[in-house]
Amino acid sequence: MSTKDFYDVLGVSKDASESDIKKAYRKLAIKYHPDKNSGDQDAEEKFKEVSAAFEVLKDAEKRRKYDQFGHDAFRGGSSSAQGVDPFDLFRDVFGGGGSGGGGGFGSIFEDFFGGGQQSGTESGKRGSDLRASINITLEQAASGIEKEIKYHHHVECDSCDGSGSADGSNKVMCSTCGGIGQVASNQGFISIRRTCPTCNGSGVTIANPCTKCRGEGRMRISDSLKVDIPAGVDDGNRLCSRGRGDAGIFGGPSGDLYVDINVKQHKTFERDGDDLFHELNIPFTLAVLGGTVNVPTLEKKVSLKIPAGTQSNKTFRIKDKGMPNLRAKNRFGDLYVKITIHVPSKLTADQRSKLVEFAKVCGDEDIDLDEGFMEKMKKIL
Structure with missing residues (x-):
């Protein structure tokens, strides 16, 4: 049992009102909820501490006993706070139905954060998202290109059609979790639920598993995908191919494949957004007398007029000779040409x-x- 002061856990004063206590709990419960912090043990412990503190301080009688005797008031199971389920407590405060480890947080998670978490009682689970990367040149980024990538991912087993069961066999309710997909363990004031180690959260086990996929319903394969890279992509941009990640488990939807774009450094140009920058070295006679010089672009050379008396570090702008805009068709950045003057070392x-x-x-x-x-x-x- 934690011996941290319940008021300190919630970050409120000892004379805090019931409204202040509830407000503090709501904020911290959302922050540390396991569904929002998957795999973070520290966050899970804080969620349990916050739940235990709120369970006592929200109740006037329990709070009075705590103020008088501290944690000793609840030792030995003398309080109904013993064994409280933090997920049930969360549901009571925020509302929402559901059962299992999600604790009703799935719909609430969507409301607060714009994404959902699947309940452990669902037999079908979404497959994992995957990442890959593609290296391209600046010229390819300017024109757009189709590239093929090779990667590994899970696909639905073609022998059992993703069910994990051999022909004619059935799924049965998991005897460890009773079909819930999670098992509970009591720790001090609260009861915490974890993914069932027997069924991996599916709530079912397979009496006669498929021999090809060993009951997983999926197989790992090598695959390839042609990726259309649009003109104007920049280094670090990410493309998404929906449904090309890992196949879902037992009928769940497939994950996505995210492709990171790496644009190689160019020997002639530097890029900033849609604009390109080039340093042009010209003879000092051209700088003094003026004239015309050819300037490289990503497509072909263009003429640039150099006025007489041009000084070193002078920059000229050539419109629409930069990179195409990724989102606006027929819009281009500019090419900026910085002049440096070459002085011969031998005459x-x-x-x-x-x-x-x-x-x-x-x-x-x-x-x-x-x-x-x-x-x-x-x-x-």
Whole structure:
């Protein structure tokens, strides 16, 4: 039995009203409910603690005894709080029917979180979702492509049609859980239900199991799937193929297959959303005199006019030469071209002579050419 202070467990003061206590319980019960925290033992323990605390503090007489004697008031089974089912308590507060480990939380889970959990009493269970990944180039992301993936998943047994039973045999109610799909164990104030280890939550066992699938109703196979990758996908995007995950158990629906898209880094372009970025190195003569240069795109080269006197790090925008928009047809991002200026490290005597004359014309007679004229030119440009 937990010895934590019940008021501390619910996060309320000792003079909290009945309304405050109920409000605190509702918040914490939703937060730590096992259906919302599957496999989280810490959350399950907190759910039990919250339930035990609320079972006592919601009742005026039990609360009076607790305030007077603390946990000793309920030792030895002297209180009706002993063995309370936290799921029944949850149903009483939130409403909703159902039985089994879901404790009526399935419909409530949908109301609060937009998703449902299957009750352990259902014989058919949904198959697991699976994940795979595909690597593509930036060009393929721009044009769209069909790719084939290979993966393993469970499919319905073709011998027993997914029933798990050999021909002519029947399912019988599980003797361990009595067909509920869960077994209960008492821990202190409360009783907690767990998936039945005999029937794995289905509530039934098979007298004469199928020899091909050993009574599971499913078989694991290697499979392939052609995936249509739309134009405009980005690195990290995920596609979903409904019903291509694991087959359901005993007639339950199949899970889904999620395919993660990995776009390889490009040697020429960088991507930001639908826009592309490219760094273009041009001769310093073109930067000074101006002219036209060819710029690569994902399809073909296009002409870009470089104005005379263009400085290094100047960026030009070429409209609609980026990536296609994934959701809007005929809409494209832009291509941004950042200019860097190439200064030659070696010159012929004739080239050097002409540049010296150019420097003099520009009034740069004070440049110390012995220190490296081209280094000075780099500073100027």
